Amino acid sequence: MRNNNRPNNCLRDIELIPHFNPYAEGSCLVKYGNTHVICTASVEEKLPAWLKGQNQGWITAEYSMLPRSAQTRIPRESKKPSGRTQEIQRLIGRSLRSVVDLSQLKDISICIDCDVIQADGGTRVASITGGFVALYIAIQNLISQKRLKTNPIKEFIAAVSCDIYNGQAILDVDYLEDSNSQVDMNFVITESGKLVEIQGTAEGEPFSEEQFHQMLSLGKEGIKQIIKKQKEALGIK
Numbered sequence: 001m002r003n004n005n006r007p008n009n010c011l012r013d014i015e016l017i018p019h020f021n022p023y024a025e026g027s028c029l030v031k032y033g034n035t036h037v038i039c040t041a042s043v044e045e046k047l048p049a050w051l052k053g054q055n056q057g058w059i060t061a062e063y064s065m066l067p068r069s070a071q072t073r074i075p076r077e078s079k080k081p082s083g084r085t086q087e088i089q090r091l092i093g094r095s096l097r098s099v100v101d102l103s104q105l106k107d108i109s110i111c112i113d114c115d116v117i118q119a120d121g122g123t124r125v126a127s128i129t130g131g132f133v134a135l136y137i138a139i140q141n142l143i144s145q146k147r148l149k150t151n152p153i154k155e156f157i158a159a160v161s162c163d164i165y166n167g168q169a170i171l172d173v174d175y176l177e178d179s180n181s182q183v184d185m186n187f188v189i190t191e192s193g194k195l196v197e198i199q200g201t202a203e204g205e206p207f208s209e210e211q212f213h214q215m216l217s218l219g220k221e222g223i224k225q226i227i228k229k230q231k232e233a234l235g236i237k
Contacts, residue, residue, distance in 0.1 A: 121174040
């Protein structure tokens with residue numbers, strides 16, 4: 001049995017609170033159970049040097065965990081981000097760029113900052129889900145300011161974790177489950193069901209194709225529910 005007697009196909013309580021930061025062009029506090037992440041979108045009219053003259057925009061991401069977001073203190077990464085942090089930042093950026101027509105942004109750069117204030121598993125998938133909401137709000141602000149003529153967002157996107165735990169596929173994994181699982185998997189999926197990224201690792205014995213498809217099926221159903229929550233938070237019917 002899972003923590004809190006949660007069924008294998010059941011998400012944690014997921015909450016998305018938009019406009020959480022009054023200063024950012026877009027923001028969202030995302031909660032996947034006891035994992036809480038503040039996501040902010042900052043708009044800048046400057047691009048990386050390698051993009052200049054290419055007549056497009058850019059979306060990037062930064063990720064960090066506050067020192068006491070976990071059960072023991074995490075030292076601040078004041079100099080160079082760790083390999084794990086860099087990998088998560090790139091994942092968030094890739095995921096969000098996949099559903100945006102960058103040619104419509106034209107010389108506009110948007111940075112999504114994802115700051116974990118409380119961690120209980122799934123911080124990267126929560127960051128993608130909340131980061132998209134913050135990005136959506138920032139894009140809407142650019143449209144209302146007439147800095148963009150059309151919405152460059154092609155479709156919604158969200159992310160969720162799935163594991164093999166006690167021999168069974170489970171959805172939306174907390175820290176205790178994740179630390180005792182046999183397989184760890186993260187799915188980034190669009191509203192139309194297209195796969196953007198799959199991250200999977202066997203923690204011990206290799207897993208079967210059948211187990212993979214069980215996790216993928218759970219992930220797709222979970223994404224549908226999460227995107228529905230994104231739209232509710234944004235007031236979209």
